[in-house]
Amino acid sequence: MRKLFEDCITILSWFAGLLLITALLFLVAYLVYRGGSSLNVSLIFGETAALDALLLKRQVFDGIFPAIAGTLLLIIGSMFIAIPVGIAGGIYMAEYCSGAIKSLFNLLFDILAGVPSIIIGLAGLLLTIFLNRHFQGQIATCLLVSCLSLALLVLPYLIRTTQTALETVDPVIRKTAPVLGASRLQNITLVLLPNAISDIISGIMLATGRCAEDTAVIMLTGAVATAGVPHSIFGQYEALPFYIYYISSQYNGPDELAQGFGAAIILLILCTGLLISALWIQRRLTTMLLYR
């Protein structure tokens, strides 16, 4: 009887795993089926020569190159803000904070992590309105506001993953350096962070994915349908998820819809590429920090 039960669990686990993989394969296959035909250079660069577009000599009007550039800039910008703050916050939570304040902050970060992205977008919009009034209309919704809002969106993940990564370092490893005369800061920088960096980067990977795919926040804070590649952080921009959303709701004819599916494939490829490079960085950085 017990054996039968265990077998059932095994079969069920297999089935669950299989279901997930089938769903993924089906999704990718469907995307390729619908958007595969539009996957070519002109989907990205339109009528413009690819080299000219990449060097920003000429603007691309009928391709998704500005959206790809916008999404990459968004990721870079928001990570540039969120990573230092998130890691510093995580270190504070794990190593310096204690008692009632720690419980309170844990609760607050969990609440922040649960805030829907549309609310974060609204907060970004409010910030823009405030800045707009304050600086006599010089600041409107733009890349910078979007990056700030996205950073706020992913900050709780980063803080919590850093905190958990540090707190779960083996207690034996944790007390090794202090016994040998390390200061608290030396213990953090030389032992704890290098031992936790792999988990921290996993958190950063998830956060990057979140920045790449989020639509609600950017819709309210600066993403528009046509803007070209932004010239500064105060400019409006295009982004892949917004482009997909826009096309899917207002396409004119099957060709444009296929372009939308093509953009979805490009977004998937972009995210996969980021994931793979993050895994590579993860391995290199762990080795570098521990064996330098």
Next chain:
Amino acid sequence: MEAPMKIKTQSLCFYYRGKQVLHDINLQLPANQITAITGPSGSGKSTFLMTLNRLWEEIDGCSISGNVTMALDGQLKNIHDPSIPVRELRRKVGMVFQQPNPLPMSIYKNAAFPLRLAHINDKSRIKESVESVLKQVCLWDEVKDRLDDDGRLLSGGQQQRLCLARALVLNPEVLLLDEPTSSLDPEASAAIEELLLSLKSQCTLIMVSHYQDQIKRIADLHVKVLNGRFHIE
């Protein structure tokens, strides 16, 4: 001839989350000898070691009362005195744990780690210290060709000797050992015991141990702990 006193505790009490763990300990431990501390699990042996290098300060909810005086640099000092930075103290009072705990870095960097913590950057001096300390723990011949290998790839006994080397690289005056051989096989234990005997000339050793025969073999003084109270045999 009576050996000079190295460590003296006066009415030392230790509390963890309001519960008293050590009761009124008055001990005098002689210099350049091996003092063995025995007692049932949870009786406060490891806690006592933690009061000697102030490691208890890293743990939430601990407090102590009473005094610990140590002869460091030839002077009697109260180790809890604020004028003694805890980092300086721990460089003089080394510690080795039951479980060998090499850091996930190369053998060489493990042995040199305390020097790096002490901001000693002279490469030739580091190299010299590492080599001499690895020779002292009889590890040099076994690892000299693979100093860049990960310290965790060594056998248990080798790892423990590496940890001893790491604790010795700053020439501590006192060495605290928390059951240093209990995770090792008899041969590796014998090697460590021999090593500890050879260390008596350069430092004072305080060792928590479970093995009666080990204590008979190497200890000069035997302290028994029962429920946080200490008795000299």
